[in-house]
Amino acid sequence: MGGDGAARAALRAHLALARLALRARAGARADRRADPRLRRPVQGVPARGRRRAAHALGARQADLSARALAGLSGRRGGRRARAASRRRLALHVRRARAHQPRSRDELHHGAARAARRRRARGRGARRARARAVRVARAGRLARAGRRARGVRARRRVVRGRRARPLSRAGLQAGRGHDRVRAAARAAARRRRWRIEVNAPGRPACEGGTPIRDTLLPFFRPALGTEEEEAVLGVLRSGWLTTGPQCERFEAAFQKLVDARHAITTSSCTTGLHLILHAAGVGAGDEVIVPAMTFPATANAVLHAGALPVLADVLPGRLTIDPAAARAAIGPRTRAIVAVHLAGWPAEMDALREIAAAHGLALVEDAAHAIGTRYRGRSAGTLGDAASFSFYANKNLTTCEGGMVTTERDDWARRIRVARLHGLDVDASRRDGRGYRHWEAVALGWKYNLNDLQAALGLAQMPKLGAWQTRRVAIDRRYRARLADVPGVEPLRGPDGGETSAHIFPVLLDTARIRIDRDAVLEALLAENVGVGVHYRALPLHRFFRDDLGFRAEDFPVATGASHRTLSLPIFPTLRDDEVDQVVAALDRIVRFYAR
Ligand SMILES: Cc1ncc(COP(=O)(O)O)c(C=O)c1O
Structure with a gap:
């Protein structure tokens, strides 16, 4: 007790x-x-x-x-x-x-059994997760393989049922092997469907899946805050038209191309007109221009009162053929205009020789040539004068605008006067610093650039180098990839030429395919790839054919190329994978329609 x-x-x-x-x-x-x-x-x-x-x-x-x-x-x-x-x-x-x-x-x-059940669930979940990761990895590999083969993954209703994605999430949601096996069967059905219906070689215009989901534009501008601020600065400055910004832009451009004079103009076309005017070209004169160019080149000659005389171009290059230019010289010829087409320089040494031998002015239509070089010199210094374009899609843009460069002091003086009403002082000198008498001293036009535009151009000057590097890299990538595409030949340049990579034209070997160039353009658009044509030769345009009497058969290289050329997208923000998509689209089309 x-x-x-x-x-x-x-x-x-x-x-x-x-x-x-x-x-x-x-x-x-x-x-x-x-x-x-x-x-x-x-x-x-x-x-x-x-x-x-x-x-x-x-x-x-x-x-x-x-x-x-x-x-x-x-x-x-x-x-x-x-x-x-x-x-x-x-x-x-x-x-x-x-x-x-x-x-x-x-x-x-109870607590003990609950703990046992928790541990068991942990093991099961780990196993399920590992299985899901394995399946997802296999799926990723398969997708990568399909991408490499150009097969696009697409959800479709398979035999009346919606195909379920074989995804990690889908697997986790399902329970047990039945679900996994069902998902694998669905994936196999989808694979079969893709291979049969969506074969890599079938162009979108034939019912295949487009290479791209959205349209890749032919050109995408790359303007940013620097440009916005520059324009706003001018708007707030109180001086809008030709003034201090134009002077700064001219100085910067002159340095860029290493020319003696740089003069802003309202466009490349007006610049060409001013050059021809300064060169004394007028009524009754003739000026030789390539048959393959934009109409503006010949229009400038007509504006100057002279007649354009067309010369055929070099095969594979499409710049003026020096031999054809020489053959076109007559007693009234006063000048030759060479176009650096797509950014490749024309054969300037040969042309300079011909011009010198016949006492002709040599003018560069440098609309595509910001960044073009020829045997160590920049376009803009390769003739007597050059006219550049700052149109919206150019390598540097002021929306609309141009720049004349020249080595000749007398031409520079005449151009400055003629571009603004023929006055002896231009707008930049009639600024707020007080009144000065001005006088009309010659015939002039209203061809000046304004300060808003010049500020826009100036803001892009520091970026130009990097843009140019990227353009050239894209040009090279296109060339490397297109080497394996049958019947597609990129434009070439002369020995010692460096392209500005402004445009990337290719020539199609239309004898090897069953469709014409225009159908290829349509097929590329169906693949969501933007395209262009540079150009259709002048004799193929109604005005030059009917009003001026040029005949297509007299310019076989230019007119022949007009039916075979198309241009692929090129701009600094174009990505490598986009370049590859463009090439894949073209490859698929030319192979599908191969004879
Ligand atoms: C070869 C060529 N010359 C002249 C021009 C005219 O340029 P702008 O629009 O600046 O007058 C163009 C336009 O792109 C062109 O391609």
Whole structure:
């Protein structure tokens, strides 16, 4: 009994301590109830269920404890034992209520089993994740392979059912192997469909999937905040027309091409007109121009009152053929205009020799030639004078605009006067610094650039080098990729020539394909690739044919090329993968329609 007494004393002490602890805990619980931030949420177990579970758990434990206590006292069912049992029961119920199950699993299966089930689920999920990663990786590899073969992935309804993607997410959502196998079968069906219906060689115009989802423009301007700020600066400056910005732009351009004079003009066309005027070309004179060019080259001659005489161009290059130019010289010929087509320089050494031998002026139509070089010199310094274009799609743009460069002081003076009404002082010198008498000293035109445009051009000058590098890189990539495309020949330049890569024309070997150039243009557009044509020879235009009497058959190289040429997109922001898409589109078309 002595042992029992000691045990009871220990139990009493234990109960006293437990009461103290309970009181302390009840205080903490009251605090928690008062402060919502301290409440412990149990995910997935509703509050009512939690209470029931706690109750059941507490009752079971309390019962066990009461029985143990009764056994300890040695008097089963005795009054004191029953009282002690009631106290223990109340204590355990309170304790159990304080214990909140952590999850639905713990609620239903007890803590130990819930932990086992959690571990098992962890292993299963890891295995499922690893399987999903393997399948997704295989899918990625397959897609990369399809991309390399030019097959496009596309969701389609396969035999009346929507094909489900065999994706990691799809796999995770599914349960077990059946789902995986079903997904694999669906993927196989899709692969079969793609190979049959969407074969890599089938052009979009024949029902294939376009190489691109969206249209790649033929040209994309690359103007940014520098240009915006420059234009805003002029708008706020109080001086809008030809003024200090034009002077700065002229100085910068003169340095760029290393010319003696640079004079801003409203366009390349007006610049050509001013040059011919300065060269003394007028009524009754003739000027030789290439048959393959933009109409502006010949129009400038007509504006000057002279007659354009066409000369054929070099095969594969499409710049003026020096031999044809020499053959076109007559007693009234006053000048030769050479066009640096697409950015490749014309055969300037030969032309300079011919011009010198016949006392002719040699003029460069440098509309495409910002960045063009020929045997160590920039376009703009290769003849007596040159006219550049800053039209919207040019390598440097002022929206519309131009620049004349010349080595001749007398021509520069005449051009400055003639470009602005024939006045002896131009607008930049009639600024706010006070009035000066001005006088009309010659016939003039209104061919000046304004300061808004000049500011736009100036803002691009620092970027020009990087743009040029990128253009040339694109040009090289096109050439490398097109080497494997049958019947497509990029334009070439002369020995010692460096292209500005302004345009990238190719010549199609139309004898090798069953469709004409215009159908190829359509087919490229169907692939979402923007295209252009540079150019159709002048004798093919109604005005030059009907009004001026030029005949296509007299210029076989230029007119022949007119039916075979097309230009591919080239601009500094064109990406390498876009270049590859363009080539893939052209390749698919010429191979599909090969004879
Ligand atoms: C060869 C050629 N010359 C002249 C011009 C006329 O240029 P602008 O529009 O600046 O007058 C162009 C236009 O692109 C052209 O391609």
